[in-house]
Amino acid sequence: xxxxxxxxxxxxxxxxxxxxxxxxxxxxxxxxxxxxxxxxxxxxxxxxxxxxxxxxxxxxxxxxxxxxxxxxxxxxxxxxxxxxxxxxxxxxxxxxxxxxxxxxxxxxxxxxxxxxxxxxxxxxxxxxxxxxxxxxxxxxxxxxxxxxxxxxxxxxxxxxxxxxxxxxxxxxxxxxxxxxxxxxxxxxxxxxxxxxxxxxxxxxxxxxxxxxxxxxxxxxxxxxxxxxxxxxxxxxxxxxxxxxxxxxxxxxxxxxxxxxxxxxxxxxxxxxxxxxxxxxxxxxxxxxxxxxxxxxxxxxxxxxxxxxxxxxxxxxxxxxxxxxxxxxxxxxxxxxxxxxxxxxxxxxxxxxxxxxxxxxxxxxxxxxxxxxxxxxxxxxxxxxxxxxxxxxxx
Amino acid sequence: xxxxxxxxxxxxxxxxxxxxxxxxxxxxxxxxxxxxxxxxxxxxxxxxxxxxxxxxxxxxxxxxxxxxxxxxxxxxxxxxxxxxxxxxxxxxxxxxxxxxxxxxxxxxxxxxxxxxxxxxxxxxxxxxxxxxxxxxxxxxxxxxxxxxxxxxxxxxxxxxxxxxxxxxxxxxxxxxxxxxxxxxxxxxxxxxxxxxxxxxxxxxxxxxxxxxxxxxxxxxxxxxxxxxxxxxxxxxxxxxxxxxxxxxxxxxxxxxxxxxxxxxxxxxxxxxxxxxxxxxxxxxxxxxxxxxxxxxxxxxxxxxxxxxxxxxxxxxxxxxxxxxxxxxxxxxxxxxxxxxxxxxxxxxxxxxxxxxxx
Numbered sequence: 001x002x003x004x005x006x007x008x009x010x011x012x013x014x015x016x017x018x019x020x021x022x023x024x025x026x027x028x029x030x031x032x033x034x035x036x037x038x039x040x041x042x043x044x045x046x047x048x049x050x051x052x053x054x055x056x057x058x059x060x061x062x063x064x065x066x067x068x069x070x071x072x073x074x075x076x077x078x079x080x081x082x083x084x085x086x087x088x089x090x091x092x093x094x095x096x097x098x099x100x101x102x103x104x105x106x107x108x109x110x111x112x113x114x115x116x117x118x119x120x121x122x123x124x125x126x127x128x129x130x131x132x133x134x135x136x137x138x139x140x141x142x143x144x145x146x147x148x149x150x151x152x153x154x155x156x157x158x159x160x161x162x163x164x165x166x167x168x169x170x171x172x173x174x175x176x177x178x179x180x181x182x183x184x185x186x187x188x189x190x191x192x193x194x195x196x197x198x199x200x201x202x203x204x205x206x207x208x209x210x211x212x213x214x215x216x217x218x219x220x221x222x223x224x225x226x227x228x229x230x231x232x233x234x235x236x237x238x239x240x241x242x243x244x245x246x247x248x249x250x251x252x253x254x255x256x257x258x259x260x261x262x263x264x265x266x267x268x269x270x271x272x273x274x275x276x277x278x279x280x281x282x283x284x285x286x287x288x289x290x291x292x293x294x295x296x297x298x299x300x301x302x303x304x305x306x307x308x309x310x311x312x313x314x315x316x317x318x319x320x321x322x323x324x325x326x327x328x329x330x331x332x333x334x335x336x337x338x339x340x341x342x343x344x345x346x347x348x349x350x351x352x353x354x355x356x357x358x359x360x361x362x363x364x365x366x367x368x369x370x371x372x373x374x375x376x377x378x379x380x381x382x383x384x385x386x387x388x389x390x391x392x393x394x
Numbered sequence: 395x396x397x398x399x400x401x402x403x404x405x406x407x408x409x410x411x412x413x414x415x416x417x418x419x420x421x422x423x424x425x426x427x428x429x430x431x432x433x434x435x436x437x438x439x440x441x442x443x444x445x446x447x448x449x450x451x452x453x454x455x456x457x458x459x460x461x462x463x464x465x466x467x468x469x470x471x472x473x474x475x476x477x478x479x480x481x482x483x484x485x486x487x488x489x490x491x492x493x494x495x496x497x498x499x500x501x502x503x504x505x506x507x508x509x510x511x512x513x514x515x516x517x518x519x520x521x522x523x524x525x526x527x528x529x530x531x532x533x534x535x536x537x538x539x540x541x542x543x544x545x546x547x548x549x550x551x552x553x554x555x556x557x558x559x560x561x562x563x564x565x566x567x568x569x570x571x572x573x574x575x576x577x578x579x580x581x582x583x584x585x586x587x588x589x590x591x592x593x594x595x596x597x598x599x600x601x602x603x604x605x606x607x608x609x610x611x612x613x614x615x616x617x618x619x620x621x622x623x624x625x626x627x628x629x630x631x632x633x634x635x636x637x638x639x640x641x642x643x644x645x646x647x648x649x650x651x652x653x654x655x656x657x658x659x660x661x662x663x664x665x666x667x668x669x670x671x672x673x674x675x676x677x678x679x680x681x682x683x684x685x686x687x688x689x690x691x692x693x694x695x696x697x698x699x700x701x702x703x704x705x706x707x708x709x710x711x712x713x714x715x716x717x718x719x720x721x722x723x724x725x726x727x728x729x730x731x732x733x734x735x736x737x738x739x740x741x742x743x744x745x746x747x748x749x750x751x752x
Binding site for chain 2: 245246249250252256257262263293295296297298299300301325326327
C-alpha cells in the first residue's frame with residue numbers, strides 16, 4: 001500500500017535489528033481495500049463522474065478483484081535513489097529503468113497484482129527492451145496507476161502539521177496521464193496524532209482528497225483515497241480509533257459534497273493499530289476487529305477500495321478476511337513486496353530471474369491473505385522484520 | 395470508543411438489531427391526537443379517547459399479527475393506555491415479542507427566510523421525557539424531520555438544521571436507553587424525476603451521518619427511517635425494481651454498515667405499492683449489510699381502518715385486513731412476497747396527501 005510504501009521508503013533499505021521496536025514487527029500503515037459489486041448499476045448515473053462513469057466502475061472492480069492487490073512502485077526519483085544506493089547503485093535513469101523493468105516483467109505477476117502505481121517518469125518510460133512500461137503492465141493484466149500529488153508541505157496555522165499539495169493543474173495532468181494509459185491515481189495526505197490532529201489539519205486533508213478525487217474522476221482516473229493516519233506516537237489503539245473515525249467522517253462527507261461517484265473510487269484507510277511507540281501492542285485479531293468496526297461505522301458499502309500494508313498487515317489482512325463484511329479488503333504494498341526483490345537483484349542482470357521470483361513469492365503471500373488463506377508458513381526471516389522508521393519523511 | 399459510551403450501549407445495539415430481524419418490521423401507530431382524528435373522521439368515527447384506544451387495541455390484539463412485528467411506535471397517550479380488559483398495551487406488545495417505541499418530537503415549525511421549509515421541535519426536557527418513557531417500557535424512539543424538493547429546495551440551511559436536529563435527538567435518546575430512529579423524510583410531493591430524488595436523498599443522508607458522527611452517536615444503536623427513492627408524486631410512476639435499484643444504491647453510498655436496519659417510511663404510497671417496493675429491494679442482489687424493512691403507518695392501516703369503520707361487528711374483518719398487510723410486509727422483508735394475494739378495499743389506493751402534515 002502506498003502508505004506502507006511511504007513508511008517503507010522512509011526506512012533505510014538495510015534492515016537491522018535497531019529498527020525493530022521491542023523486538024516486534026510493527027504494522028506500517030495498513031490500509032484496506034474495499035470493493036462493492038453492483039452488477040445492476042443503472043447506466044443513468046446522475047451528477048457524478050461525468051463521461052467516464054462506467055469505465056471508472058469497471059476499473060475499480062478490476063483493481064479490487066479477488067486474490068489480487070496493488071504494487072506501489074511510485075517512489076519519486078529521490079526516494080528511488082535511496083533504494084538503489086542501498087544496493088550500491090547510482091541513481092541514474094538507466095538504473096531506475098532497469099529496476100522498474102525487473103518489476104513489471106516478473107512473469108505471471110498479474111496473477112497476484114491487479115494494479116501498479118507508477119511515478120510520472122515511469123509512466124512515460126520504456127523497459128530496457130524498448131517496450132512501453134504501461135504496455136507491459138497491461139499485457140500482464142495489471143492496471144497502470146499514477147501518483148498525482150506533489151508531496152506534503154507545512155500547514156500554516158496548524159500545530160506543525162502537513163498538508164498535501166497538487167491540485168494546481170491537476171485536471172490537465174490527469175487528462176494527460178489518462179492519455180498515456182494510466183487508469184487510477186494516488187494522492188497521499190497525512191494526519192498526525194501526536195500533533196493533535198487539529199480540526200484544521202483534518203478538514204484540509206479531507207477536503208484536498210475530495211477535490212483530487214472529483215478531478216481525477218472527471219478525467220477518467222479512479223482515485224485512491226488515502227488519508228494516512230501516521231503511526232508515529234505513543235497513543236493507544238483507542239485513540240487511533242477515535243481519530244480514524246473523525247477523519248473518515250470528514251472524508252466521506254466531503255466526497256459526497258464534491259459529488260464523487262463512490263462506486264468508482266478505491267479506499268486506502270490505515271489499519272487501526274496502537275501508535276508505534278505505544279507500550280501496549282495489539283494482536284492481529286484486535287487490529288482486525290478495530291479496523292472492521294471503523295469500516296462499518298464510517299464507510300458506506302458502495303465503496304471499492306484498495307490498499308493495505310506490510311507483512312504484519314498480511315496477518316491483519318488475513319484476519320480481516322475471515323470475518324464477513326461487505327467489502328473487498330486487499331493490499332497495496334511497496335516495500336513489503338519489493339524489499340527482498342531489490343536485495344536479490346543487487347543491480348546485476350544475472351540476478352533478475354531470482355529477484356523476480358522473490359517478488360512473486362511476496363505477491364502470492366498477499367494474494368492468499370486477500371482470500372483469508374494466509375498461513376505464514378515458509379516465510380523468510382527477512383520478510384518478517386519490521387519496517388517502521390520514526391519520523392519518516394516521504 | 396470514539397462514540398459516546400452510553401451505559402445502555404449493549405442494550406441499544408441489541409434492541410436495534412432485534413428490530414431488524416428478518417421477517418419483521420415496525421407498525422407506526424404514533425399518530426398524534428390531531429392526526430388520528432383525521433383518520434377516524436374519514437370513517438365517520440368520533441375522535442375520543444375510547445375510540446383511539448379501540449383502534450389501537452384492534453391492531454395490537456390481532457391474533458397472529460405480532461409475530462410479523464419487531465416494534466410498534468406509539469404516541470404518548472397510547473404508551474400509557476390499556477386494553478378494554480385493563481391490560482397495558484406495553485405488556486401486550488412485550489408478550490408478543492414486540493418492542494414498544496415512542497414518538498418524541500413535537501412537530502415541525504417553519505424556518506424563517508426559507509420557502510416553507512421546516513425544522514422539528516421537541517428538545518426541551520427531551521432527556522427527562524426519554525427517561526420517563528424508558529421507565530414506562532419504551533425501548534426506541536422516533537423523531538421525524540421533513541425536507542422537500544423544489545427548485546431551490548432542500549436548502550443547505552434546511553439540510554443542516556434537520557440533520558443536526560436528528561443527531562442531537564439521537565444522542566439524547568441513547569443517553570436514556572432508547573434506540574433512536576433517525577427519520578429524514580424527503581416528501582414525495584413534486585414533479586421531479588427519480589434521479590432528482592436520488593441526488594437529494596444521497597445529499598441528505600450524507601449530511602445526516604456526518605451530523606450523527608459529529609455528535610458521537612453510536613450507529614450500532616440506531617435505525618434509519620428514510621423515504622424510498624421514487625419519482626415525485628406528479629411524475630409518471632416507475633417499476634418497483636427501479637425504485638429498489640435507486641434506493642439501495644443511495645443507501646449503499648451513504649449508510650455505514652454499522653447501522654443494523656433501515657426501516658422505510660411509506661410516505662403516501664398505497665399499501666400494495668409499499669410492499670412491492672420493499673420486496674423488490676430485498677430481492678435485489680448487491681451489497682446490503684443492513685436489514686431492509688418497514689416502518690409503515692398508513693400503508694399498514696389503511697384497509698384495516700376502512701374495514702373497521704368504527705363498528706364492533708367489523709372487528710374480525712378489520713383484523714383480517716391488518717393481518718394480511720402485516721404478513722405481506724413480513725414476506726417483503728424476505729423478498730418472498732408474491733403480490734396482491736387478497737387485496738383489501740383500499741389496499742391499492744394511493745395514500746398520498748399533498749404537502750402532508752402529520
